[in-house]
Amino acid sequence: MxxxxxxxxxxxxxxxxxxxxxxxxxxxxxxxxxxxxxxxxxxxxxxxxxxxxxxxxxxxxxxxxxxxxxxxxxxxxxxxxxxxxxxxxxxxxxxxxxxxxxxxxxxxxxxxxxxxxxxxxxxxxxxxxxxxxxxxxxxxxxxxxxxxxxHPQWLVDWAMRTFDKDRAQRWLMTNNEAPPTYISPLVSRHHENDSLTYSERISRATKNLLHEAAEAQATVDGEAIEWSSGQSLAEFQPLEEGRAYVQDPGARDAVRLLDPQPGEVVFDLCSAPGGKTLQMADTMNGQGRLVSVDSNSYRLKRLRENLGRCGFEWVDIQKRDLTKHWEEECGVADAVLVDVPCSGLGTLRRKVDLRYRLNPDDIGDLAMKSRAILETASRLVKPGGRLVFSTCTLTEEENRGTLDRFLDRHPGTWRLLEEKRSPQWLYEDRVSEEIPDSDGSYCVRIERA
Ligand SMILES: C[S@@+](CC[C@H](N)C(=O)[O-])C[C@H]1O[C@@H](n2cnc3c(N)ncnc32)[C@H](O)[C@@H]1O
CATH class of the missing domain: 1.10.940.10 (NusB-like)
Known part of the structure; x- marks a missing residue:
């Protein structure tokens, strides 16, 4: 046998x-x-x-x-x-x-x-x-x-040092639960009624997605549906036809903070496989310039496929090492998103083997790399422009710590406007019922004087 x-x-x-x-x-x-x-x-x-x-x-x-x-x-x-x-x-x-x-x-x-x-x-x-x-x-x-x-003992110790005991234990246990899958609509190719605003179209398209998904349970914050695990994602037509994409609500916050507009010059840095580029391209609707940059060829191939499937061939895709200075594009951007490589502690529910690969030294090494990438990214922004720095991790060293060191190096040049951390239950005592069960993430918007 x-x-x-x-x-x-x-x-x-x-x-x-x-x-x-x-x-x-x-x-x-x-x-x-x-x-x-x-x-x-x-x-x-x-x-x-x-x-x-x-x-x-x-x-x-x-x-x-x-x-x-x-x-x-x-x-x-x-x-x-x-x-x-x-x-x-x-x-x-x-x-x-x-x-x-x-x-x-x-x-x-x-x-x-x-x-x-x-x-x-x-x-x-x-x-x-x-x-x-x-x-x-x-x-x-x-x-x-x-x-x-x-979880490795060092991660347990880190959680106990970082959060109160109940939250730390809840975080450790939650990392072993199967996470929800969220699907958001893309609307720029499919608007029949131009009198609606972008957010009205998103909300209508979200309701339509709900009807198309036989078993999906609910809309989430009006911009996504939560997928029922009983149904195979591969068979969901809106994904196949490029009318929708899979994205965690925590990941969508960064683009919301950046708020890219049609007609602007926008850079998405560390962009592959392209969840956030899709979201930005949909908002910009082919008007302006959107440059999507990553250093990893394999991930860029997936980015290209994702953009192609959704009809966003107009996006300028570039392969670059962003730890290196980018002279030609200095001072050209209205808006830059930089979604740095990080320890990914906010995504342990999805990447179930990541916890066994990480070691404590990775946090400092990744923070150092992020500082170099953030430095390159910041030079692309024109005076009066904005930058969103984001991660999918929870360590202060990689999050606010990286930003603070950057601000200290550029006194008077940048102003911190808004900061967001997810999931809400890890940071706040009162959790709104409307907030979806999201992965862990951090994003902050700063503006150049
Ligand atoms: C958090 S992931 C990006 C996820 C992406 N923003 C999305 O929404 O799909 C970080 C990315 O940084 C890229 N990266 C790592 N080091 C880089 C470097 N030196 N220059 C450019 N990209 C880099 C990785 O290849 C990876 O795709």
């Missing part, structure tokens, strides 16, 4: 994650392309992979305690087989235990680990009887929160 395609794909993703620098969404995508598995198997593979990564520390704690010489003594392929097996046993009710054990043993045979299949079989079969004792051991561990929330 062969291993079922969903489990084999999930196993390949875990193995590839160890061997490469790639994110699991990319690995999963390429494994699915290679294997050509059915959409049902694809969904199961996705569920197993994401669930396993969301619970990795807990699964590893169990494996460590149940193997006589500890997890470090096991071959990595066996650790991955046990991770997948335990995840399915504990978190996926619809798969019978005997099927999980049989599949895990077959996986051992498929990867030439037949001599160890007895150990895998024994650990998985004994697990239900040991569960209570193992969970008690987690409760008594000094690393309890790190294991229960499956």
């Amino acid at each position: 062969r291993v079922t395609p969903a489990r084999w794909t999930a196993f390949r993703v875990l193995q590839e994650f160890r061997d490469s620098n790639r994110f699991i969404d990319e690995i999963l995508y390429s494994e699915i392309q290679k294997s050509g598995i059915s959409s049902e198997d694809r969904r199961l593979a996705h569920q197993i992979v994401y669930g396993t990564f969301r619970n990795l520390h807990r699964l590893d704690f169990w494996i460590d305690r149940m193997s006589s010489k500890g997890i470090e003594s096991l071959p990595t392929s066996i650790v991955d087989i046990l991770r997948l097996g335990l995840f399915q046993l504990v978190f996926l009710d619809r798969i019978p235990s005997h099927a999980v054990v049989d599949e895990s043993v077959r996986l051992c045979e498929a990867v030439s680990m037949t001599p160890i299949k007895g150990l895998v079989n024994a650990i998985l079969r004994r697990f239900p009887d040991k569960r209570t004792v193992l969970d008690q051991a987690i409760k008594e561990s000094p690393r309890r929160l790190s294991i229960e929330s499956s």
Whole structure:
């Protein structure tokens, strides 16, 4: 008997994650392309992979305690087989235990680990009887929160230092919930009635999206719909036809703050894969100049595809390293958005493997890189023009800290106008019911004298 395609794909993703620098969404995508598995198997593979990564520390704690010489003594392929097996046993009710054990043993045979299949079989079969004792051991561990929330200890310590205890714990646990998906309409190519303002058209198009999406639940702040997970995004026509795009509300704030206008010269820096360029291009409606810049060829290819699908071929796409000065465009821009590369702590719900890749030194390194990019970006702005600096992270060093150092270097030249942090519940005591459940982000608008 062969291993079922969903489990084999999930196993390949875990193995590839160890061997490469790639994110699991990319690995999963390429494994699915290679294997050509059915959409049902694809969904199961996705569920197993994401669930396993969301619970990795807990699964590893169990494996460590149940193997006589500890997890470090096991071959990595066996650790991955046990991770997948335990995840399915504990978190996926619809798969019978005997099927999980049989599949895990077959996986051992498929990867030439037949001599160890007895150990895998024994650990998985004994697990239900040991569960209570193992969970008690987690409760008594000094690393309890790190294991229960499956975050590296340094991130737990960072959250505890940064927020009050309740918020820090809620943030850690929320990072293990499947995030909502939001879809916003694009209207500039499709307006039948010119007498409506842009925001009136957006609000009408949002209602139309809701009708087209059989299972979507609600409109969010009048500019997006929340997607129901029961329906496949790939089959949603407005996305395919470039009439809509997927964007988190936290990410939309930056463009709202920038408020690009038709006829202006606008730069979107660090722009790929282009969520914010789409939003800006739609607002500008082909009037003026919009330049979208990134340094990464692979991401620029996706940006080009996204803009093409939505009919925004007029946008000027450029490849550049923005840590370097850009002489030719100095002082030309009415508005610049700079969405710097950051630690991404606001997106841990979506990028479930990011927490295991980051280390504490990354924060300082990324902040230093952002300062260089912000310096280049600021020189493009003409007197009286505006700049929005944004990130999808939560560390003050990368957010307000980076801005403050910039303002200190340019006294009297820039004025801070507005600052926004998401999600609201992390920063404010009273949370408005209308505010959608968004990722973490930071944006600030400054104006040049
Ligand atoms: C947060 S992402 C941008 C997301 C994008 N604004 C969007 O809305 O889809 C940061 C981007 O910065 C780009 N980047 C990193 N270093 C860069 C550099 N030195 N010059 C230009 N772009 C850079 C990365 O390739 C990445 O696409």
